[in-house]
Amino acid sequence: MSLAGRIKAANKPGPPEHSVLLRVAATGALAVGIAACAAEGELSVVVAGASIVAVVLGNLFSYRRRARPLPGLKVVLAVVAVVAFWRFYLAISAAHGVTNLAAVEGPLAVLFTWIQVTHSFDVPSRRDLAFSLAGSVTLMAVAAAQALDMTFALYVIAWAVCALVGMTAMWGSISGVGRPRLRTLVVGALTLVVVALACIIALPAPSVSSRLVFPSAIGGDVSIASPAGLEGTASGATFPVHAGSGRVAVGGFLGFAGPLDTAVRGALGRELVFRVRATQPSFWVAETFDNWDGQSWTEVAAKNHPGWREIGGGPPFALSSAGGAQDIQTFYLVQPGPNLVFHAEVASSVWFPAQRLFVDADGNIRSGTSMGSGSIYTVVSSVDNATTAELAEAPAPKLSPIDQARLTELPHPYPRVAALAAKITAHATNTEAKVLALEHWMSIHTRYTTDIPPLPKGADTVDEFLFGDRRGFCEQISTSLAVMLRTLGIPTREATGYVPGSYNPITDLYSVQAKDAHAWVQVWFPGFGWQSFDPTALVATVNPSPAATLGHDAIRALHRVPPVPTVLVAAALALAFFVARRRSQAPATPQAAVSAALERAARRAGLDPAPSESLSGLAARIDAHGPPPAGRPDARAVAAVAEESAFGGRALAGAVADRLVSDARALARRTSRRSPGRRPGQRGSDAASASSNEAPAASRGR
């Protein structure tokens, strides 16, 4: 066949599809896809609503005209499709060009919707409906690319149901079965779930975070006035007025203010602060502090700043050219936050929707204005996670004299702390060993709690913590480690930010809650730069597999399942299944019911019905076994009526049929079981003369 012939054959319209269920499912899948796009902001509500209505009307029209398509309709629809493509081209040309994929997504959703709406007016055959189902997948994909939270699961489930029903209806239409059977749907749904989970687990997904759990569930939100930092608008930020501006107390954590005051007792909530998409888990650094005054950490830069610099020109903002592996993080702010730009380790470039950013010598980044919820920015960081062996071989910390002094400076000598640190690290030969020895000691001798009394006026946080009851939270623990390290001459600074948060393998995002706010220590290693140490929670930042994450979550969810309602629901489902199964296996006609009942009666009596035996013959044997129940006809009479109605063309009235079946079942219930002592062939007058209740006794007496 020539190419033209093949094309013509491929485009030959198929036979009209009569399955209403398939059409409804395809329409539903499209509607869900359009709604999902609208929910994720790809389509306006008006466009989405109009599109859904148009899709429904189009499919209705297609169904009515499936056998008689309108002449010239395809031409009109083709013109509309060309117009849609032209509008798409104009939209992306007017935006950022086709090189920016993010700018294409919106017009792409509109284009897909237009195509599907257009196509819905010409779906006469099964193949066209299959295309509609496939089109709904593209719409869902466009929406899924923008979905950030689990509410999108509702759309996915709705779409999956529509697609499942549509696909099984398609097979029903092919095979002529009609509506799909419930079992097919259930098996299909289970297959989908299992394979989808397996794929999510097995596919090379962007990786996941460590699971850091902090027992810091304290309610309340302490707000403080805007401390040091930048303020103003993106176009007119004034510098440097404050170290942070906007809302600095997020979920009760006060570490994003100018100073980190360890005397203040904050309260951490569980509200979602932001989500992060990252290639690997990290501490999300907000600020680092280098100046310790016995109670608060501050930035030297804030009071004696030589190097705050303003970076203009719009995104991307190039910050540093640090070595190490690149790690890209995208932050999706859920809560209004401070003007701090979070990042992992050392930020090298920032894609931030503003015209200017401010960076200090320690790598802290400020935006020109505070950020509201919905803000999105991306940071490219250089992550140099040195191994323990590498750190052990690192030479002793050497910095410029100014930095060495700044980063080991203490407000007073701390003799007891120094003696303790020296004692703990007596056998440590290098910086890394000293840090680990101190961490180990703190993990044994300190206890984490947020329920600690206020710091007495004039007291030193570290002295109070190490030589008091040694109870505190991340600020006290990390500060104590930092001070002990400084007494040993090791350059150290305090960092605040968030731990990675919980990873959601479905959304591929780290969900960072207010309770994930944290403070930890950074130690300088020549050749490796600042390395983070978290004495508060000795949890390695190792990537758990998605399978382990899902398994962990599943087990946790199972623990939360209330047993009694679950058992009740399971019992109800089992009962429903049992009833449905009984109904599906129930005899279709009264005659079949009578036959089944008489066979049951025969088996109870120990009479094996032969395959070739007629119902009357079997009934005769049953009657010979014993008399019928009182007030009931014998088996032969029941069988005669059943046979006459089944084969004689004599219809049974409803009441008569019910009575017949009732009689047969009564026979089945009352027929006595075969007595163990009965000899073969011993059924006859003596057995028949005994009543069903007397038969066992008669047998025993024989």
Next chain:
Amino acid sequence: MRPRGGWPRPTKAFGPIAGSIVVLLGWTAVAHNSGSGWVQALGGLLAGFVVAGLVGPSIACARLRVSVESNPGDGTVGRRVAIGVRANGPLRIEPVVPPGPAEVLGPGVGRFAVVPTRRGPLGELTIVVASAAPFGILWWRKRVVVPLVRPLWVAPVAGPPDPGLLAGSTLGAILDRQVPRDARFGEPRGVRPYEAGDPRRLVHWPATAHRGELMVREAERPEAAVPEVWVLLPDDGPAGDLVAERALGTLLALLARSAPVMLATIERGGSCVEPVYSPTDAGRRLARAVANRGSTG
């Protein structure tokens, strides 16, 4: 006899499998590069559909059970024979031996047709059953041999009648007029006691009931000789079928003149010299006929 079946195999699998792999790989690349977990989850669902659509039919096909519910006893080469079957699920049936048009049947009882290509008895059918459940993406098929409810005797098609035979002359091995006449044809004369070897159809039941012993009819020898046709097939292959076709054509021509016609054939149990009264009789006899393995006696 129980149905015998093979392992399911996919039919025209390259397109669906290659298409599915391309779609899933593309989807994986997009999902991984976009970094969107929901795209990935959706891809997982898509993979679920693909896996269920590609692999599910193999299970459905393996679970398919087909049995013949009804079939006629007679058939003719080249003519459709309707076969009633019972299946435990929707399926497509494609008869292989003998061939026939493919039919899509639902669960329960259905019918399909076979077109016998060879003369002779048929005790079982070789069919290909296929299923694309649950989504109709890919067909998996398996070959099964299902026994018929009763043997299907396939008669040859009527070939051109032999002019020489119709003119009354012998035709080689096909016709031999030197065999003794049978006294079972002609005018009824009375009844006599049954003797070993008497055909069953000569039993006269009223007389048997009256006498209390088996009685058979007796007839006067006819005036005109009953045409006799001896069919000796050279083999059970196409050459034998060709001879059978010519014999049937000749028999039909003879029956059109006067019935019965004495037909001598060799069957599996030995030689059979019996009259045929109708085209159906003739077809059945020729369907049973086999090649002469021994002496032509």
